[in-house]
Amino acid sequence: MKKTLLSSAIITAALSVGITTAQADDFPTKPLTLVVGFGAGGSTDIQARVLANVLEEELGQPVNVVNQPGAGGGVALTRLASNRDEGYTFAFGTSMTITYGPLATETAYQLDDFRYVAGVTLGQSAMVTGEDRPFGNSWEELIEYARENPGTSYATQTALDRMIIEYIAQQEGLDLRIVPTAGGAGMAPLILSGDVDFAYSGGTHSGYAETGEMPVLLSLAEDRLVAFPDAPSMQEAGYDINPAEIRVVMVPKDTPDAHVERLAEALEAATQDERFIEITEERILMPVVYMSEDEVTQTLTEQTESYKALLEELGGVPGEGE
Amino acid sequence: MIPDTQMLRKNVWSGLGVTLVTCWLLAWLIPRYGGSGMAFGMHPQRLATLGAWVMLLCAIALTLVSFIQLRKQRVTLFASPSLAVIWHQLWPFLYVLLFIVLAIYLPLTWLAPFIVGALVMLLGERRWYVVALAAAVPTAALYLLTVHLMRIGVV
Amino acid sequence: MLELSAITSAFGDALTLHSIGVIFGGVLLGYLVGVIPGLNRSVAIAIAIPLTFYMSAYAAIAFLIGLSKGTAAGSAVSAILLNTPGEPSSAATCLDGYPMAKNGQPRKALKVGLLASVIGDLLSTLLLIVVVIPFASIALKFGPYELAAILIFALVFIAGMAGGSFLKGMAAGGMGVILGTVGLDPETGAMRFTFGYAELMEGVPILPLVIGTLALSEMFVQLDEYRRSKDGSSIRLTNNPDDNLSYSEFKRTLPTIFKSTGIGAFVGALPGLGPSVGSFMAYGLAKRSAKDPDSFGKGNPNGIAAAEAADNAVIPASYIPLFGLGIPGSVSAALLVGAFMIHGIQVGPLMLRDHPQMLFTIFAGMIVASLIMLAIGWYGLRLFAKVTSVPQNIVIPVVIFLCLAGIQVQGYGTFGLLTVFGFAIFGYFLKKFDYSFVTFLVAFIVTPMLEMNLRQSVILSGGEISILLQRPIALFFVVATGLLVLHLLWSSYREYRNRRSLSSP
Numbered sequence: 006m007k008k009t010l011l012s013s014a015i016i017t018a019a020l021s022v023g024i025t026t027a028q029a030d031d032f033p034t035k036p037l038t039l040v041v042g043f044g045a046g047g048s049t050d051i052q053a054r055v056l057a058n059v060l061e062e063e064l065g066q067p068v069n070v071v072n073q074p075g076a077g078g079g080v081a082l083t084r085l086a087s088n089r090d091e092g093y094t095f096a097f098g099t100s101m102t103i104t105y106g107p108l109a110t111e112t113a114y115q116l117d118d119f120r121y122v123a124g125v126t127l128g129q130s131a132m133v134t135g136e137d138r139p140f141g142n143s144w145e146e147l148i149e150y151a152r153e154n155p156g157t158s159y160a161t162q163t164a165l166d167r168m169i170i171e172y173i174a175q176q177e178g179l180d181l182r183i184v185p186t187a188g189g190a191g192m193a194p195l196i197l198s199g200d201v202d203f204a205y206s207g208g209t210h211s212g213y214a215e216t217g218e219m220p221v222l223l224s225l226a227e228d229r230l231v232a233f234p235d236a237p238s239m240q241e242a243g244y245d246i247n248p249a250e251i252r253v254v255m256v257p258k259d260t261p262d263a264h265v266e267r268l269a270e271a272l273e274a275a276t277q278d279e280r281f282i283e284i285t286e287e288r289i290l291m292p293v294v295y296m297s298e299d300e301v302t303q304t305l306t307e308q309t310e311s312y313k314a315l316l317e318e319l320g321g322v323p324g325e326g327e
Numbered sequence: 328m329i330p331d332t333q334m335l336r337k338n339v340w341s342g343l344g345v346t347l348v349t350c351w352l353l354a355w356l357i358p359r360y361g362g363s364g365m366a367f368g369m370h371p372q373r374l375a376t377l378g379a380w381v382m383l384l385c386a387i388a389l390t391l392v393s394f395i396q397l398r399k400q401r402v403t404l405f406a407s408p409s410l411a412v413i414w415h416q417l418w419p420f421l422y423v424l425l426f427i428v429l430a431i432y433l434p435l436t437w438l439a440p441f442i443v444g445a446l447v448m449l450l451g452e453r454r455w456y457v458v459a460l461a462a463a464v465p466t467a468a469l470y471l472l473t474v475h476l477m478r479i480g481v482v
Numbered sequence: 483m484l485e486l487s488a489i490t491s492a493f494g495d496a497l498t499l500h501s502i503g504v505i506f507g508g509v510l511l512g513y514l515v516g517v518i519p520g521l522n523r524s525v526a527i528a529i530a531i532p533l534t535f536y537m538s539a540y541a542a543i544a545f546l547i548g549l550s551k552g553t554a555a556g557s558a559v560s561a562i563l564l565n566t567p568g569e570p571s572s573a574a575t576c577l578d579g580y581p582m583a584k585n586g587q588p589r590k591a592l593k594v595g596l597l598a599s600v601i602g603d604l605l606s607t608l609l610l611i612v613v614v615i616p617f618a619s620i621a622l623k624f625g626p627y628e629l630a631a632i633l634i635f636a637l638v639f640i641a642g643m644a645g646g647s648f649l650k651g652m653a654a655g656g657m658g659v660i661l662g663t664v665g666l667d668p669e670t671g672a673m674r675f676t677f678g679y680a681e682l683m684e685g686v687p688i689l690p691l692v693i694g695t696l697a698l699s700e701m702f703v704q705l706d707e708y709r710r711s712k713d714g715s716s717i718r719l720t721n722n723p724d725d726n727l728s729y730s731e732f733k734r735t736l737p738t739i740f741k742s743t744g745i746g747a748f749v750g751a752l753p754g755l756g757p758s759v760g761s762f763m764a765y766g767l768a769k770r771s772a773k774d775p776d777s778f779g780k781g782n783p784n785g786i787a788a789a790e791a792a793d794n795a796v797i798p799a800s801y802i803p804l805f806g807l808g809i810p811g812s813v814s815a816a817l818l819v820g821a822f823m824i825h826g827i828q829v830g831p832l833m834l835r836d837h838p839q840m841l842f843t844i845f846a847g848m849i850v851a852s853l854i855m856l857a858i859g860w861y862g863l864r865l866f867a868k869v870t871s872v873p874q875n876i877v878i879p880v881v882i883f884l885c886l887a888g889i890q891v892q893g894y895g896t897f898g899l900l901t902v903f904g905f906a907i908f909g910y911f912l913k914k915f916d917y918s919f920v921t922f923l924v925a926f927i928v929t930p931m932l933e934m935n936l937r938q939s940v941i942l943s944g945g946e947i948s949i950l951l952q953r954p955i956a957l958f959f960v961v962a963t964g965l966l967v968l969h970l971l972w973s974s975y976r977e978y979r980n981r982r983s984l985s986s987p
Binding site: 071072073076079080083084109110111112113156158164167182183184185186187190191193194195197198200201212213322 | 621622623625626666668669671673678680681683684753803807808809810816829893895934937938941942944
């Protein structure tokens with residue numbers, strides 16, 4: 006069962022190359038595989054494909070992109086965790102899968118099953134609303150409105166944003182109607198038509214930055230959003246959570262140091278490559294950064310701890326009663 | 328449209344089978360693995376339970392109606408197929424299952440000529456060049472597609 | 483704003499040799515992908531997106547649109563000839579296409595399918611051009627209440643028309659509903675029937691399920707029949723005198739094509755319903771409104787026409803919310819958003835303001851793509867129809883292999899192979915015991931959408947049914963569903979009485 010398309014591909018590739026043990030400093034000596042835990046065409050996928058092209062030049066070997074969608078990136082990580090090909094297969098994904106995923110559901114992987122080679126992009130998720138709402142575009146007014154109007158509706162997409170909104174509702178004493186929806190494509194009609202008052206958005210709002218049809222109420226990044234500087238960050242709004250998403254490259258934990266270093270070097274160069282910067286900052290509207298392995302690992306560990314504490318405060322994962 | 332005896336017999340037995348499976352679903356599987364939790368909209372098990380009840384009612388009705396018609400026609404309920412017939416229907420499944428198990432250990436591209444070739448021969452083809460061609464073309468196509476077009480390596 | 487010169491120059495751009503070449507390449511590639519069972523549209527687009535990095539923005543988009551149109555038309559070929567839908571949405575095409583090919587009319591079936599595809603696609607494209615900007619916001623009137631009501635209506639409608647025993651159909655539908663709920667509960671996040679497999683968290687994967695129930699199981703059924711009567715190929719050679727599509731026959735399918743295009747375009751314009759709902763609904767309507775409903779499922783050209791016209795009409799129509807509102811209405815539309823993004827164009831209502839020339843060039847390119855599709859299909863048909871002259875004892879092993887390879891190529895791994903196998907057994911029993919696998923498939927496909935929209939409706943309304951009075955469209959479909967159920971019960975009761983009076987005179 007654990008056997009995957011990928012590992013079989015790699016095994017045969019290894020056999021065809023021959024049994025010559027690759028020296029660490031030669032890495033890589035054969036094509037690499039970049040796994041994306043989301044479907045083709047999403048913003049993660051688009052970015053991964055450009056990243057693969059850039060890495061191909063940096064590493065001197067073809068980098069193939071393989072989509073393994075499912076469980077919000079969880080399927081890809083489940084397979085990666087049992088992968089043993091020393092860095093030839095690596096995943097590109099968002100940190101939520103690894104920080105909150107194992108807390109919200111039973112997963113076959115944990116935070117420490119992987120090494121986080123580098124962080125390359127900061128997420129820009131947010132709480133958004135539509136045009137002409139009674140509370141305008143202001144988070145404070147929304148909270149006031151929701152206090153006066155029990156049953157104000159919110160559309161959730163991920164387990165993480167569900168926990169955050171439950172926490173906020175508890176802090177502010179709100180009675181919200183929380184509606185599930187699937188992805189940005191499911192959320193946008195609800196917001197644009199006015200059926201739902203406000204919603205979580207992973208990145209869909211960037212597309213409406215110019216028209217103003219989807220104003221941002223609250224930034225869920227560490228700071229304010231690049232494209233929506235008027236909306237406060239969570240800290241500014243008075244909530245002690247940092248749900249900032251980082252897009253990271255990860256490998257299984259037993260990958261040799263030399264391989265991880267070589268990948269990290271290539272990734273650092275990629276974050277300075279024009280094509281990668283253009284696709285990320287100008288199209289997807291997310292800032293490019295370079296975070297080293299230590300930095301990412303520390304941030305992710307801290308986030309996991311803070312989510313754990315939050316869950317304790319809430320008395321368990323929202324929705325999953327006994 | 329008068330259902331023939333054979334179809335009635337099939338209806339009785341399949342209806343009975345579906346009834347049993349559904350009882351098992353309702354009594355054990357759905358409560359146990361259907362998911363739990365507080366929901367404002369719908370309980371996680373609601374739709375599955377609904378589907379199972381529809382199945383149960385339909386299967387019981389089907390069994391009874393067909394059984395009564397069968398009794399009216401005064402034919403026996405049992406017509407057990409011979410072992411030869413069962414084997415005849417069973418081996419293709421085992422054949423495919425064998426290759427799926429092998430595919431856990433070997434890439435499908437390596438198995439491809441055997442999957443196709445062996446079955447072509449089992450189905451009575453004796454001209455060697457036909458067998459070879461039938462085995463080689465799909466294999467080559469799979470190789471070209473995965474290695475050169477999709478660049479995901481040998482699957 | 484919409485100056486004629488802009489439009490003519492847009493057509494000028496779309497008609498250069500280079501653009502036509504690019505679109506041709508896209509359609510051809512899509513057609514081939516569609517023909518090969520197991521390879522589907524999203525895979526094709528994912529393969530093609532890196533290819534478009536080096537094209538101009540227009541060429542890239544035209545290429546991808548050509549590709550996705552091509553897959554829709556191409557998937558009819560394998561559905562008709564091999565009973566293996568290239569896309570899940572062509573499953574409805576199998577129902578009449580395959581029996582027709584088996585009756586020795588593969589070319590006629592292919593031609594009907596092709597013409598219906600092209601007409602459906604072309605009309606829907608024209609509709610897109612006329613409707614996209616002014617009327618896109620109507621799609622927003624269809625919120626969770628309306629979608630839930632439409633989905634329930636569609637489910638009952640399709641179950642009612644599927645034919646065979648009503649009881650057995652409903653039982654199969656119930657099974658589809660149960661399987662449709664597998665995976666993470668959308669509201670509580672509870673695991674349902676996943677047994678610890680991460681692969682099941684987003685539900686039973688649809689492609690292995692469809693290929694298993696339809697294609698692989700059919701191969702087992704045929705193996706059984708082939709060995710019982712070793713009389714060679716069951717699809718006879720092409721020299722059947724009745725294997726050509728006459729003009730009068732074509733004319734008889736036209737009303738079906740137009741109606742089905744309407745249904746497909748309607749379904750496509752509503753974000754999230756998808757081509758499978760469209761093609762099965764159109765098929766159902768064609769069958770219900772036919773004078774000879776019993777001939778459906780046994781090789782009626784109208785069945786192919788309905789399924790294909792609707793399937794192809796969904797695709798251009800799903801770009802209505804995309805270009806009008808920035809909401810992708812289908813998987814292929816979502817992929818296009820990505821392609822646009824790579825080429826620096828923000829899809830949505832701003833396109834008309836910022837890139838009007840681009841938008842009209844794309845529209846022109848879409849029309850060109852439809853016509854190229856016709857040409858490729860028409861000439862390719864002679865080639866494809868040759869498949870039927872390959873003897874059965876070679877086709878069966880090759881198709882069994884293709885079913886397995888398709889799953890492996892898509893990255894489902896061993897889990898996918900076992901899923902295909904499991905559903906092949908399931909489908910085998912459905913077929914042997916004459917349970918409606920159509921109802922099963924549709925119930926399975928519709929359940930997740932239905933559940934999501936029902937949930938949203940219940941939560942948003944706070945459980946108050948009176949909300950329906952404020953949503954006239956939803957109310958209409960709820961009432962229509964009620965009437966339909968009564969009608970179905972009444973007609974099956976009448977049939978039962980007729981049958982009884984026949985069997986015991």
